Each structure stands twice: as structure tokens, then as C-alpha cells.
Amino acid sequence: xxxxxxxxxxxxREVLSAGLGALAAGVTLRAAHAEEPVVEAPPSAPxxxxxxxxxxxxxxxxxSPFAPPPTVLPNGHISxxxxxxxxxxxxxxxxxxxxxxxxxxxxxxxxxTRWKLMIHGLVxxxxxxxxxxxxxxxxxxxIAFLECSGNGRNAYRNxxxxxxxxxxxxxxxNLEWTGVPLSVLLAEVGVKPEAxxxxxxxxxxxxxxxxxxxxxxxxDTLVVYAANGEPLRTAHGFPVRLLTPGWEANTSIKWLRxxxxxxxxxxxxxxxxxxxxxxxxxxxxxxxxxMDCKSVLTHPTFPTRLEGPGWWPISGLAWSGRGRISRxxxxxxxxxxxxxxxxxxxxxxxxxxxxNLPWRWDGKPCxxxxxxxxxxxxxxxxxxxxxxxxxxxxxxxxxxxxxWEVREDGQVFFVPDPxxx
Amino acid sequence: xxxxxFLLACGDAPGxxxxxxxxxxxxxxxxxxxxxxxAAGASWEIGRAATPEEIAAWDLDVDPTGRSLPPGKGTVxxxxxxxxxxxxACHGLNGEGGGNGMYPALIGAExxxxxxxxYKIHKTIGNWWPYPxxxxxYVRRAMPQTMPGSLxxxxxxxxxxxxxxxxxxxxxxxxxxxxxxxxxxxxxxVQFIRDDRPETTSFx
Numbered sequence: 001x002x003x004x005x006x007x008x009x010x011x012x013r014e015v016l017s018a019g020l021g022a023l024a025a026g027v028t029l030r031a032a033h034a035e036e037p038v039v040e041a042p043p044s045a046p047x048x049x050x051x052x053x054x055x056x057x058x059x060x061x062x063x064s065p066f067a068p069p070p071t072v073l074p075n076g077h078i079s080x081x082x083x084x085x086x087x088x089x090x091x092x093x094x095x096x097x098x099x100x101x102x103x104x105x106x107x108x109x110x111x112x113t114r115w116k117l118m119i120h121g122l123v124x125x126x127x128x129x130x131x132x133x134x135x136x137x138x139x140x141x142x143i144a145f146l147e148c149s150g151n152g153r154n155a156y157r158n159x160x161x162x163x164x165x166x167x168x169x170x171x172x173x174n175l176e177w178t179g180v181p182l183s184v185l186l187a188e189v190g191v192k193p194e195a196x197x198x199x200x201x202x203x204x205x206x207x208x209x210x211x212x213x214x215x216x217x218x219x220d221t222l223v224v225y226a227a228n229g230e231p232l233r234t235a236h237g238f239p240v241r242l243l244t245p246g247w248e249a250n251t252s253i254k255w256l257r258x259x260x261x262x263x264x265x266x267x268x269x270x271x272x273x274x275x276x277x278x279x280x281x282x283x284x285x286x287x288x289x290x291m292d293c294k295s296v297l298t299h300p301t302f303p304t305r306l307e308g309p310g311w312w313p314i315s316g317l318a319w320s321g322r323g324r325i326s327r328x329x330x331x332x333x334x335x336x337x338x339x340x341x342x343x344x345x346x347x348x349x350x351x352x353x354x355x356n357l358p359w360r361w362d363g364k365p366c367x368x369x370x371x372x373x374x375x376x377x378x379x380x381x382x383x384x385x386x387x388x389x390x391x392x393x394x395x396x397x398x399x400x401x402x403x404w405e406v407r408e409d410g411q412v413f414f415v416p417d418p419x420x421x
Numbered sequence: 422x423x424x425x426x427f428l429l430a431c432g433d434a435p436g437x438x439x440x441x442x443x444x445x446x447x448x449x450x451x452x453x454x455x456x457x458x459x460a461a462g463a464s465w466e467i468g469r470a471a472t473p474e475e476i477a478a479w480d481l482d483v484d485p486t487g488r489s490l491p492p493g494k495g496t497v498x499x500x501x502x503x504x505x506x507x508x509x510a511c512h513g514l515n516g517e518g519g520g521n522g523m524y525p526a527l528i529g530a531e532x533x534x535x536x537x538x539x540y541k542i543h544k545t546i547g548n549w550w551p552y553p554x555x556x557x558x559y560v561r562r563a564m565p566q567t568m569p570g571s572l573x574x575x576x577x578x579x580x581x582x583x584x585x586x587x588x589x590x591x592x593x594x595x596x597x598x599x600x601x602x603x604x605x606x607x608x609x610x611v612q613f614i615r616d617d618r619p620e621t622t623s624f625x
Contacts, residue, residue, distance in 0.1 A: 077523075078566070079523070079566070080523065104563070105563055105566065105569060118471050118475065118476065118479060119471075120471055120476050120480070125470060126470065126471035126476060127468045127469065127470060127471055128468060128469055128470070128471045128475070129467070129468040130468075133467045133468050136465075136467050137465055137467055138456035139456075140455065140456065157540045158540070181455040181456065183455050184455065184456065184465075185468075187458075187464075188464055188465060188467070188468060199482055201479075201481070201482075205563065205566070205569045206562060206563040206569070207481060207562035207563060207569070208562075208563075209481075209482070209562065220455075257479070258479050258480075260480065260482055262482065262484065264484055264485075264486075265484070266482055266483065266484045266558065267484065267485050267551070267552040267554065267555050267558075268482075268483075268555065268558050268559075268562070269555065269558055269559045269562055269563060271555070272549075272550055272551055272552060272555055272613070273525075273544065273546075273549065273550055273555065273559070276613065278536035278537040278611075279537050279614075280537045280538070281537075282533075282534045282535075282536070282537075282610055282611050282612060283611065283612045283613075283614055284536070284549075284611050284612070284613050284614070285613075285614055285615075285616055285617065285618075286613050286614070286615065286616070287615055287616050288616040288618065289616065290616075290618070292618070390537065391537030391538050392537075392538055392539075393535075393536065393537055393538045393539040393540035393541070393542070394536075394537045394540075395540065
């Protein structure tokens with residue numbers, strides 16, 4: 001072997017271009033054989049798994065080939081929302097790879113060894129923390145929901161009956177987060193008394209930034225590096241993001257790189273152009289951070305078809321940015337009467353809870369709704385109440401009760417405007 | 422640091438090392454609030470000082486007073502030319518928006534009312550944005566989307582001047598710089614209010 005002549009060393013650029021050439025050739029090859037589509041064999045299993053030795057333990061457990069994973073939709077865009085398939089989930093914890101996304105300048109790629117968090121501005125000691133630094137500091141793990149402030153836009157404005165709950169309200173996720181309380185880091189830098197706001201900034205291509213009152217930093221804001229027990233996924237801020245429990249998710253800055261203590265909001269980028277809520281009378285609410293109490297049915301919803309009369313589960317998710325969910329009621333007659341749904345497990349503050357109600361469908365057309373109440377006593381508004389307070393064309397924080405109709409053939413459709421005749 | 426040294430010093434001693442605050446009790450505690458340092462007010466002595474150079478390299482923050490706006494200036498004609506080459510491909514030749522809503526409209530002073538009733542009204546710099554400094558901030562942070570960070574400060578001032586002029590906020594001879602931009606009165610008629618939702622009960 002020692003006599004074998006070595007191939008001439010190639011530069012990284014040459015290797016890269018050779019790889020690209022092979023890739024291009026592969027594409028051409030595929031195009032030339034486009035008339036012969038690859039047919040994947042359907043998954044199979046032995047007739048009796050008790051009579052066949054099972055497979056060796058895989059390095060990572062993959063999803064069953066009989067249960068291929070759903071996807072976030074739409075995907076493949078640089079900016080904008082990707083909705084989570086919440087109608088396919090059970091319980092309350094969102095599968096890590098199926099969290100909703102809302103990116104402002106694409107998905108950033110960050111080398112954790114070069115990553116740093118800078119905290120400066122109105123502080124005694126401007127400081128820099130590495131990822132290793134963060135992991136040495138005391139940590140907190142908690143479950144919290146994240147909801148895009150634009151979630152529900154597709155349900156409230158120009159909605160169609162054949163819309164899935166993923167498309168209508170899928171910008172909601174609920175995971176267990178681990179990180180350092182921002183208050184711990186602020187104690188290290190020493191916040192000056194004149195600091196009343198803080199700015200959190202991401203290291204993505206949009207250098208996304210939000211201004212927030214300092215009280216939130218000192219309350220429950222976390223600088224997180226893990227979700228559901230593992231490092232953050234790339235599209236969700238790897239290696240570090242902010243988490244502002246209960247607040248509109250755009251404030252939970254992904255790819256966090258900088259926090260500045262300031263004495264007034266920046267009015268940065270999206271702070272006024274996007275995340276402001278039009279109100280009747282030509283007013284607009286800004287810095288409406290808290291996500292109000294809301295529930296959505298996830299089953300039965302379009303495109304589900306109930307195969308016939310009988311017992312069917314009604315199920316969904318409820319959450320509130322102001323605390324715990326205390327009650328979820330379900331109506332099967334379009335809001336005329338309500339029954340208490342069962343809350344699955346103990347509701348946690350600023351976290352989603354699953355609700356269930358066994359329901360006997362009599363085979364007649366009917367309308368299904370859910371209505372959540374949180375521990376402040378706030379009750380999720382009806383469509384009419386919401387429209388009167390906010391206007392028919394408003395944007396952001398759209399948490400009104402959703403309505404689904406079950407038709408005589410069992411097909412379930414969304415009802416965009418339950419007030420319409 | 423005293424506490425950390427204490428832990429290290431105890432590392433080889435028989436029996437589990439205990440933080441001073443835990444020494445009196447053998448039971449674990451369930452913490453429901455943010456963790457605090459065992460010695461109240463002490464530093465963890467983790468992390469390092471940020472240098473003025475690295476702060477300056479990253480600090481993009483501009484507020485409505487114009488704090489931290491950089492030196493440089495730009496004119497409306499310069500900005501108009503830049504807009505055609507850097508912005509129009511996505512936002513349209515006249516800033517009317519494009520990509521089926523993907524790229525928002527930037528120019529358009531009318532209509533100025535009715536946003537809560539009609540979601541189809543484009544929210545532009547001319548009828549919605551309350552602060553002129555946001556234009557500079559937006560472009561410097563994020564535009565153009567395919568080449569973020571590629572524009573110089575004078576180019577960003579020029580685009581700011583053009584976008585302000587095209588939206589009827591300033592005359593054609595306006596020169597944008599750190600002093601002039603924060604003083605521009607925006608044409609929006611919308612009254613921006615802080616979150617006025619009640620904290621507890623009732624509909625909001």
C-alpha cells in the first residue's frame with residue numbers, strides 16, 4: 001500500500017466544484033429518466049411479529065414507515081410563516097421538528113463555537129457570554145407555548161370552508177424549554193436604574209430586533225439553548241434563542257446575539273410596520289405583547305369525515321399568555337349551550353393544555369365550538385364580540401371562538417363567519 | 422467565587438459537597454422561581470467583559486430620537502436611482518409591492534384611514550409608519566433581502582430620503598442625515614397607542 005501513488009492534493013475549492021458538477025450531472029440524469037418515476041415500496045410488516053426476531057436497536061429511533069411524518073406548510077419560503085400540523089398531534093407537547101416557523105430573513109446557520117451573546121447599553125459592566133458560559137449558569141426548564149401574533153389571520157380574514165386547522169391556527173407550538181433566566185445574566189452585568197426597556201436582537205440575515213419593557217426581562221424571560229431535551233433545531237434559533245413566555249412569539253428572538261438595555265423602545269423594523277394591531281377609529285395598538293386566552297378544536301376538523309352517528313371525541317388545545325387555563329367549554333349547537341370539557345392533566349401557566357369531550361353525534365348537521373377561560377377570568381370572545389371590538393379587517397391577536405360545521409354526510413367544514421345566515 | 426472555590430475545595434472530601442444554603446437541610450427543594458446565587462448579590466464570575474470594539478461592531482440600535490444614527494448623508498435622486506437597482510425587483514418600480522404580498526408595498530400615502538375594517542388596504546411608509554428612523558433601521562438591518570448588510574450608510578440615507586419623499590413626507594430637495602431624519606413628521610393619520618387591554622377580566 002505504501003507504494004500506491006497518492007492522488008494529487010486538491011484544494012477545497014476544487015473538491016467543492018467537483019461535487020457541484022456531480023450534483024448537476026445527477027440532476028441531468030434524473031431529468032433524462034423523468035419518464036421512469038421512482039416507486040417506493042409500501043411499508044410492510046410480518047404477518048405475526050411475535051414469530052419473527054425484531055430488528056437491532058437503531059442509533060436513533062425513526063418514525064414508523066406506517067406513520068410518515070406530516071410537514072409544516074407552506075415550507076420552502078425564505079420569509080413568512082410555516083404552519084404546524086396541530087391536527088395530527090396528541091397531548092400537549094409539540095414534536096420538536098414540527099414546530100411552526102416564522103422566519104424574517106431565512107434560517108440562519110450559526111457555528112456555536114463562534115457564537116456569543118453580548119449584553120450592553122445602560123449597564124454597569126457590558127459583558128459577553130459563550131454557549132459554554134450559559135451552560136455553567138443556573139438553568140430553568142419549563143413548558144411554555146409560543147404563538148405567532150398573526151396566528152388566526154387565516155381564520156378571521158377571507159377564510160374558506162375547506163381550510164385545515166393547520167392553515168387556520170397552526171402558528172402555535174408548546175415545548176419544554178431549558179435555559180438561563182435573563183434576570184441571572186442581568187444581575188451579572190448590573191442594570192442601571194435608568195434602563196426601562198431592553199432590545200433583543202438576532203444574528204440572522206434580518207438582524208431581527210424587538211424592544212420590550214425591562215419588567216419582562218426580570219420576570220420570566222429565558223435565554224434558552226434546548227427544547228424538548230435537545231439542542232434547539234436550526235430553524236428555531238440554534239444555538240440560542242430568547243423565550244418570552246406568554247408573549248407574541250416574534251419577541252422570542254431566534255439566533256439571539258445581543259441584548260441592549262435602553263431607556264425607550266427602538267421602533268425597530270417590524271415593531272411598527274408589522275406587529276401593530278389596527279383598531280376601529282384609526283387607532284393602532286402597539287407593544288400588545290401578551291397572547292390572550294384562546295382555544296382551537298383540532299378534532300373533528302376539515303378534512304375529517306365522521307363515518308356515521310355514534311361516539312366521537314371532540315378534542316383541542318387551549319392556552320393563555322396571562323396564566324393557566326381554568327376552563328374549556330364545548331358547544332355542539334353553535335354556541336347556544338355549553339358543556340365543560342375535561343382538561344387533560346394539570347394546566348400550567350402560559351402553556352397549552354389538551355381538552356377532550358366524548359360526544360355522541362346523532363347524525364344531524366350541527367356546529368362545533370370551543371371556548372376557553374383563563375385564571376384571570378377572561379373568556380375567549382365570540383366572533384361577533386371580537387369583530388365589534390377590533391374591526392372586520394384588523395390584524396394580529398385574533399383569538400375569537402372558531403366554528404366548525406358537521407354536515408349530514410359527516411363531512412366537517414370550517415365556518416368563516418358564524419354570524420352570516 | 423467564594424462559593425465555587427468552596428465547592429472545588431470540597432470535591433475530594435468524603436461525602437457529597439453541599440452548597441452553604443443547602444447544608445442545613447438534607448431535603449431537595451422544589452424551586453418555582455428564578456434561581457438566585459447562594460450568596461445573595463454575588464457574581465457567578467462567568468463570562469467576560471465586552472470590548473468597546475465588539476460593541477461598536479454589532480450595535481445597530483437607532484431610536485426615534487436618532488440616537489446612534491451614523492455619519493453620512495443621502496439625497497432623494499440618489500435614493501431613487503438606488504431604489505431602481507436594489508429594491509424595485511421585489512417591491513415594484515413604484516414601490517407598490519410584489520410577490521403576491523410577499524414583498525410589501527412601501528409607497529402610497531392613500532388611503533389614510535379604515536385599516537381596521539379593510540385588510541386589503543396596504544400599510545405603507547406613507548399611511549402607516551409612525552417614525553422616520555424606522556426606515557433607516559429596517560434597510561440597515563435587513564435589506565436588500567438577498568444581500569443584507571451590503572449597503573453603505575450614505576446609500577441607506579439616500580434610500581431613506583427617497584422613501585420619505587415618495588410618500589409625501591419631505592420635499593424633493595431633502596437631504597437625509599443623522600440630524601434631519603429624526604425631525605421628519607410622518608404623514609400617517611393613525612394614532613398609535615400602547616397596549617390598553619385590561620389585565621384581567623372582560624373582553625379586550
